[in-house]
Structure formats: structure tokens, C-alpha cells
Amino acid sequence: MASPEKLKFQKSHEWTRVEGSIAYVGISDHAQEELGDIVFVEIPEVDDEFEAGEEVTNIESVKAASPIYTPVSGKVVKVNQELEDAPELINQKPYEAFIFAIEMTDPSELDNLLSYEEYQKAIEEE
Amino acid sequence: MFPYLPHTDKEIKEMLSDIGVDSIDELFADIPAKIRFKGELKLPQGQSELEVYTRLKTLAENNQQAVSFLGAGNYDHIIPSTVGALMGRTEFYTSYTPYQPEISQGVLQAIFEFQTLMCELTSLQVSNASLYDGHTAASEACALAVNSTRKTDTILYSSTIHPYTKQVLETYFEDLKIKLVELPEKEGVLDTDSVKAQLGDNVAGLLVQSPNIYGNLEDYTGLSDLLHEHKSLLIVSSNPMALGAIKSQGEWGADIAIGDTQPFGLPAYYGGPSVGYIAATEKLLRKMPGRIVGQSVDEDGKRAFVLTLQAREQHIKRERATSNICSNQALAALGNTIYLATVGKEGLKELAEQNMQKAHYLAEKLQKEAGVKLAADQPFFNEFTLALPKKAADIAGAMEADGIFAGVPLNQLDASKPDNLLTVAVTEKRTVEEMDRYVQSIKGALK
Numbered sequence: 001m002a003s004p005e006k007l008k009f010q011k012s013h014e015w016t017r018v019e020g021s022i023a024y025v026g027i028s029d030h031a032q033e034e035l036g037d038i039v040f041v042e043i044p045e046v047d048d049e050f051e052a053g054e055e056v057t058n059i060e061s062v063k064a065a066s067p068i069y070t071p072v073s074g075k076v077v078k079v080n081q082e083l084e085d086a087p088e089l090i091n092q093k094p095y096e097a098f099i100f101a102i103e104m105t106d107p108s109e110l111d112n113l114l115s116y117e118e119y120q121k122a123i124e125e126e
Numbered sequence: 127m128f129p130y131l132p133h134t135d136k137e138i139k140e141m142l143s144d145i146g147v148d149s150i151d152e153l154f155a156d157i158p159a160k161i162r163f164k165g166e167l168k169l170p171q172g173q174s175e176l177e178v179y180t181r182l183k184t185l186a187e188n189n190q191q192a193v194s195f196l197g198a199g200n201y202d203h204i205i206p207s208t209v210g211a212l213m214g215r216t217e218f219y220t221s222y223t224p225y226q227p228e229i230s231q232g233v234l235q236a237i238f239e240f241q242t243l244m245c246e247l248t249s250l251q252v253s254n255a256s257l258y259d260g261h262t263a264a265s266e267a268c269a270l271a272v273n274s275t276r277k278t279d280t281i282l283y284s285s286t287i288h289p290y291t292k293q294v295l296e297t298y299f300e301d302l303k304i305k306l307v308e309l310p311e312k313e314g315v316l317d318t319d320s321v322k323a324q325l326g327d328n329v330a331g332l333l334v335q336s337p338n339i340y341g342n343l344e345d346y347t348g349l350s351d352l353l354h355e356h357k358s359l360l361i362v363s364s365n366p367m368a369l370g371a372i373k374s375q376g377e378w379g380a381d382i383a384i385g386d387t388q389p390f391g392l393p394a395y396y397g398g399p400s401v402g403y404i405a406a407t408e409k410l411l412r413k414m415p416g417r418i419v420g421q422s423v424d425e426d427g428k429r430a431f432v433l434t435l436q437a438r439e440q441h442i443k444r445e446r447a448t449s450n451i452c453s454n455q456a457l458a459a460l461g462n463t464i465y466l467a468t469v470g471k472e473g474l475k476e477l478a479e480q481n482m483q484k485a486h487y488l489a490e491k492l493q494k495e496a497g498v499k500l501a502a503d504q505p506f507f508n509e510f511t512l513a514l515p516k517k518a519a520d521i522a523g524a525m526e527a528d529g530i531f532a533g534v535p536l537n538q539l540d541a542s543k544p545d546n547l548l549t550v551a552v553t554e555k556r557t558v559e560e561m562d563r564y565v566q567s568i569k570g571a572l573k
Contacts, residue, residue: 042412045276048276
């Protein structure tokens, strides 16, 4: 489950895991390393609707505050409440600690995302 | 004296050679020539210390001495001598941005206590280290409402807020895609029936003020529930001294409390510097503008204070910052803190009651003995508005000759207000004798 090879990525460093019509979103190992200790995750509200590429929420580390963009359009159906009290979970298990899950309205948007390999290449070029 | 304290030519040369440029002109070469100032600055000749002192003394002597009933946001209260004595200590008075925790525990603790006092007064959970004044606090509160609600672009405000607050709101939001909608008043208070029709998915919040610009107290029963049903926030501005006697913002169910702390130990000066306070529910903590001092422990486990949660300031969030405030009013807020520590909890209540009683004494006497009318029949705190049969500015002008600043003609703050409205403030400083003199004076002026 925590294997990044099965995930899809955005250049803005979010990963996406698809389960049926639901897309789970978190941030990559590379992103958590760059950010350093994560001290706060703003938990999004369930039922809020977003377009692909829209900013859903923010995470704050000791170094910076960063927006999290949704890879797909849809409605937030689940949030990771655990992160409210334990934001460090993102540092510890980046590929398990999802931030929110979105019910996709257009799964074809997934085609725009990068594979793990493509993402690795993209960050090497950064 | 020099008109300003310059560097010597030698120092300037040394600095230029250190950074490897030949001249001041070269240093500023990046600034386009057409907007660069050329020639000599038009500064007056330097003067001796004696000449400067004499000039300032002459100016000071032009000040008129009178008994002040001026208010409309800036009040003449007693200032205990503890305020000046402690605030004037050089550790506080001359330190610039003293926020390094290693050397500034005193300042940080004072700010922490200011925040605690604001939370207690407003019955809300979090306060920041202060903002510039009540008007900027109102604007920052509206920005906070927009930033913490999704897909909103509208701020509602009551027509009874201070006219200067409206002006600052317009300045703040003029170039943003935020609509400002004014809600009407009815008999000197917000017409709360008008709120419902304006609410919708796009409304971030409603800004109201009590005591309002007329001095009237507004009733917000049911207002926060109504707004929260539409996921909008309630922002209530209050003169903090009134909070010693009236319902606090938290008790009204407000999400954000704001106001100006000038009444707490700061002279009226010429309208500033003052302090804006902002307190909010814990939910809004991460989006609060400005800075917050937090309590922590040092490496020996002893209580210590540090600046914290500056995540929305520009040096962390860069171009995505949600507020441009990168400072606070540390010294003036320290004055507020010393003031409140001096008068204490019971003292503040007593002050608020005295203000209220004295204002009611004068209002009653004016109606009975001078035959003047209040602009509206509403409860009020330490300020009320008269609807005069003549121009308010003329009456106030005539009363100045009797050594009385009679109040603020409201059309001087907002030209759209009728010219017969005079807002009169009565603080604990006013004596019965002074108030009786006011009544005699206005009788004469109205003849």
C-alpha cells in the first residue's frame, strides 16, 4: 500500500491513490523532506467541491507554508483527521498519510498525472 | 542642528568603496531616471537647539485649553501615572523590534499579557500582538473572513460603523475582487432585518459596531446563528472600555472581535498612535494576521515567551501571504497592558459604570433643561448623539468660546450625514460642574 510505484503524481508534489471513484491525496517523500518538520495541516472540509488544480488546503512546516492542489475535480468525501494532532505522520509515512480523499467527477483527469518514474525524472530536473 | 543626521563624506566614500560602486548616483542606477529626484531637497536651514525649542513652544502655546466632550473613537480618559512611568523605561521605550527571545523576555511577556487581556475582555480564544488601530483591525478582520471562508467575495457592513473604518475598508479592498455592501440603519442602529436578504454563498462576513458611531448600543440577538447558517462570520467592533459594562463579542457569538484600545491609557494625541485589537475563535488561529506571542519553556524547563505562528506573514508565505501586516504596536499595547493591570478587573467595571452614568446624567439634563433632543431613542454607553435645531459645527464653535469642546459634528467625519448631528462623549474625567456648564453653554449657543 505504501509503495509509491503504484501512485500517480503531480509536479506540485502531491501523490494520488485511486480506489474506485475515490482519489486519495498526500504529498511525496521528496516534498516532506524539502519541507522539513511539518507542524500543521489545515484539515479541509468534507463536502467542499473543487476543480482539478485548485488549492484545497495548506500544510505548514518549520520552513514554509505550502498549498496542496487537488489532481482531480470532485467533492471532498474524507479527510485525515489524525493529522490534526499528529502532522508529523506526513514526515514519518508520506505515502500512507493521505490528507484528503475526493470523489472524482471526471476520472479521465487522472491521465494528466505523472507516473512515479516520470515524477522522479521531474524532480531531478528541478 | 543638522536638518537630519547625515553620514560624513568620508563614511559615505568608505561604504561605497566597500560595495564597489563609485557614487551615490551609481548606487541608485537601477531606479529609472524619470522617477528619481534630482537637485537639492527643500529642507529649511539647520537651527540651534534653542531655536527649535522656541519654535515648538510657540506652536504648543497655540493649543486651546478646553473641557473635552470629544469622542467618536478617541476619548479623554484618566491615565494613571504608572503608564508613563513604566512605558518610558528605556528597555521598552527605545528598543526596536525587541523580539529575540534570548534577550527580550520582558517585552514578549508584556505582549503575551496584552493578548491574554484582550481574550478575557472579548471572551474569545485567541488574540494577536496588536494591529495599527481599530480601523485597520476592522479591515484585517474582513480579510480574515474572506480568507477563511470558501468562494466568498462579499463583505457586509453596517452603516453605523465609524466612517473612517469605511474609508479604510475601501482602501484595503479597492483593488481586490471583494465587494463591500453597506446595510442600512434604523433609528440609530443596524437594521438587523436587512441582513437576511443579503446573505448567500458569497458572503464572507458581516462587520458591525457597538457602541456604534452614534454611541448607541446594538442588539445582536440571533445574528451569529443567522450568519453561521450561511457559513458567514460575524465581526463585532467594540470600544473595549464599554466591555466593562456590556455584552462582549464572544457572548454575542462573534467569530472575530476588534476595536481600538486608545481608551486604555493612551492620550488622544491628534488621533494616534493607537492600537487595534483583534481576537478570534480558535478555529481562525492559523489565519490570524500579524504575530502572536506564545508561552513555551526554555532549555532549563522555565517558562519563556516566543513569537509564534507567523505562518501567514510575508517572510514565510511570500507572495501567498494573506495579510500585509508585519508589525504591531508593541509600545502602545504595553501602555494598554499597564493601564489594565493598574485599574484591575473591578476598576474597569467601575470605570465603565461611571462613564455610563455620567453620560446619562448629561443626556438627561440636556433634554430636560436645554430642550435638545437625542437623534435616536436607544441605549448608549458613554457617548450619545444630539439632533440639534441648528448646524452642529456652529453650536460647537460657539461653545468653544466658553472653554468647552462640545462634541464631534458627525458630518465632519462623513459628509453624507446630516449637519445637525453632534456626538457627545462623557468620560469618568468629567465632573458634575463641567457637565452643568455644558448645559448652560449649549442653551446660550442655541439662542
